[in-house]
Amino acid sequence: MYFIYVLSVVAVIISFIADRKKTKKAIKIGAKKLWNITPPFISILIAVSVVLFLVPNSVIVEYLGGSDSYFGVVIATLVGSITVMPGPISYPLCGILLNKGVSYSVIAAFSSSLMLVGVLTFPVEKAYFGKKFALLRNALSFVIALIIALVFSLVSGTLI
Amino acid sequence: MNLLKHISKRTIIIVTFFIFLAFSFFADYTPGVTIGVNFKDFLLQMVTILPPIFILIGLFDVWVKKETIIKHLGEGAGAISYFWVFVLAAPMAGGLLPGFPIAYSLHKKGARIQVILVFLGAIGVGRVPMLFFESTFLGWEFTLIRVIVSIPLVIISGIVLGKKLNNEGYKLPEVDVKSKKK
Numbered sequence: 001m002y003f004i005y006v007l008s009v010v011a012v013i014i015s016f017i018a019d020r021k022k023t024k025k026a027i028k029i030g031a032k033k034l035w036n037i038t039p040p041f042i043s044i045l046i047a048v049s050v051v052l053f054l055v056p057n058s059v060i061v062e063y064l065g066g067s068d069s070y071f072g073v074v075i076a077t078l079v080g081s082i083t084v085m086p087g088p089i090s091y092p093l094c095g096i097l098l099n100k101g102v103s104y105s106v107i108a109a110f111s112s113s114l115m116l117v118g119v120l121t122f123p124v125e126k127a128y129f130g131k132k133f134a135l136l137r138n139a140l141s142f143v144i145a146l147i148i149a150l151v152f153s154l155v156s157g158t159l160i
Numbered sequence: 161m162n163l164l165k166h167i168s169k170r171t172i173i174i175v176t177f178f179i180f181l182a183f184s185f186f187a188d189y190t191p192g193v194t195i196g197v198n199f200k201d202f203l204l205q206m207v208t209i210l211p212p213i214f215i216l217i218g219l220f221d222v223w224v225k226k227e228t229i230i231k232h233l234g235e236g237a238g239a240i241s242y243f244w245v246f247v248l249a250a251p252m253a254g255g256l257l258p259g260f261p262i263a264y265s266l267h268k269k270g271a272r273i274q275v276i277l278v279f280l281g282a283i284g285v286g287r288v289p290m291l292f293f294e295s296t297f298l299g300w301e302f303t304l305i306r307v308i309v310s311i312p313l314v315i316i317s318g319i320v321l322g323k324k325l326n327n328e329g330y331k332l333p334e335v336d337v338k339s340k341k342k
Contacts, residue, residue, distance in 0.1 A: 004253050008212035011219050022222045030218025034210060036335070037261060041206060043170055044257070046177050049198035053191060086205055086255070087290045095297035107298065108306060116284035116314075118256050125256075128264045129276075130333050133325060137277060140317045141284070144310070151309045160301045 040124050047120050048084045055083055057093055064102050064110065072102075073109045073149045080113030081142060084120050104156045109149035116141035209254040217265050230270035241275045242315050249282035251289075259283040267332060274322030281314030 015023040060083075064076050085093070094107050117138050118125065125134040152160070181199070184192020233241045252259060263276040271279075286307065295303040 003251050004209065004212045004216075007251075008215045008219075011216060015219055015223065023219075026218035026222040027215060028218070029221050030214040030216075033217060033261060034214040039170055039174070041210075041257070042174055045199055045202045045206065046174065048202055049195050052198050053195045084255075084257075086202075087287075087293045091290075091293040091297040094294075098298060104298075104302060108302075111294070111298075112285070112306070112310065115255065115290070116281065121257050121260075124260055127333070128260045128335055130330070132330065133273075133332070136321055136325075137280065140321055141281070144281075144313045144317060147313060148306060148309050152305065155305060160299070160305060 037124070040127060044084075044120055044124060051083060051120060052085070055079065057096070060093065060110075061096060061100060064097055064106055072106045073146065073153075076106045076110040077113045077117075077142060077145045077149070080110040080145065081117035081138075082119045083114065084118065085114060090114055103153070104160055105149040105153035108152040109145050112148045113142060113145035116145060205254065206257070209258055213254075213258050213262065217261060220265055220269075224269060226270050229266065233266065233271035233275045235272050237272075237275075241272075242278050242318075245275055245279035246282045246286055246311070249279055249286055252283055252287050253289065255287075256280065256283060264332070264335060272322065273325050273330070273332075274319045277318035277322050278315050281310075281318055285310035285314055 012023065012027070015026060060079060063079065064072060090111065094111050097107050097110070098104075119138070122134055122138065125137070129137075180192060181196045183189065184196060231237060232244055249259075252262075259280055263279050266279065267273070267276050291303055291307070294306075
């Protein structure tokens with residue numbers, strides 16, 4: 001995360017030296033775009049914080065713990081699709097699942113769908129790219145998460 | 161008019177939410193407090209990540225020529241485009257949500273649909289900070305296998321879906337124009 005700050009500060013300084021007017025314009029454009037997207041972002045953060053309350057880590061561990069079948073993979077993909085979690089929260093959770101004896105394929109389904117599918121972020125995605133784009137991208141990403149899980153179920157025991 | 165209706169509905173939700181939070185903290189209503197803490201955590205994350213990203217988007221807007229993007233990420237640019245978007249996604253912070261406006265800006269500058277789809281996928285599967293987290297908790301074998309399996313899937317699905325959308329003459333909505341209307 002610090003990287004993005006260093007990068008933007010350096011970029012602004014270089015840009016400022018090169019052309020003051022353009023830099024001012026750039027910051028204005030950035031600020032305006034950020035302002036435009038703030039209301040939908042806030043509503044999504046609200047949805048995320050409510051869903052995370054309704055589906056806390058303990059519930060996720062309970063539902064995915066022990067389930068080893070294809071059913072477990074599908075449930076994991078669904079849970080990963082509807083929840084949004086920052087990496088510093090989700091990966092420790094995956095570690096807990098692993099220690100609880102949850103299979104690699106279930107964990108892969110969960111973590112992959114978490115990162116690729118965004119049911120809660122759908123409204124923002126739709127606003128930027130349209131309904132069809134958002135719908136198909138999420139559906140395909142769901143399938144990708146399932147395929148990744150399938151590969152893990154094939155290689156677990158041999159490669160991992 | 162439709163947009164106005166949409167915004168007022170959203171405003172009602174947001175205001176109701178904050179009233180609910182205020183009530184919860186005042187009355188010590190545990191579910192409300194938990195939701196409030198969740199909200200604060202996510203808000204802080206976004207507040208720290210979004211401003212530098214949007215400054216970079218602004219700089220990208222004024223400095224990067226459309227021809228450059230078309231040349232490297234546009235219709236005729238070829239497979240190397242997919243390599244570039246993985247490089248672009250690697251240092252990204254914050255996941256899909258901050259990724260959407262970046263992908264949109266790329267498209268506005270001429271990146272083809274396939275490329276922005278692969279970019280969004282790359283954000284999901286190949287961000288370096290996440291790889292460190294993942295391998296710490298799940299082992300480097302897990303991360304390695306997942307990355308090797310994910311990358312071709314993301315690229316293939318992006319190409320297939322992008323081509324399908326292009327063949328149908330799909331156009332992305334004009335976000336900036338729409339927001340001017342209010």
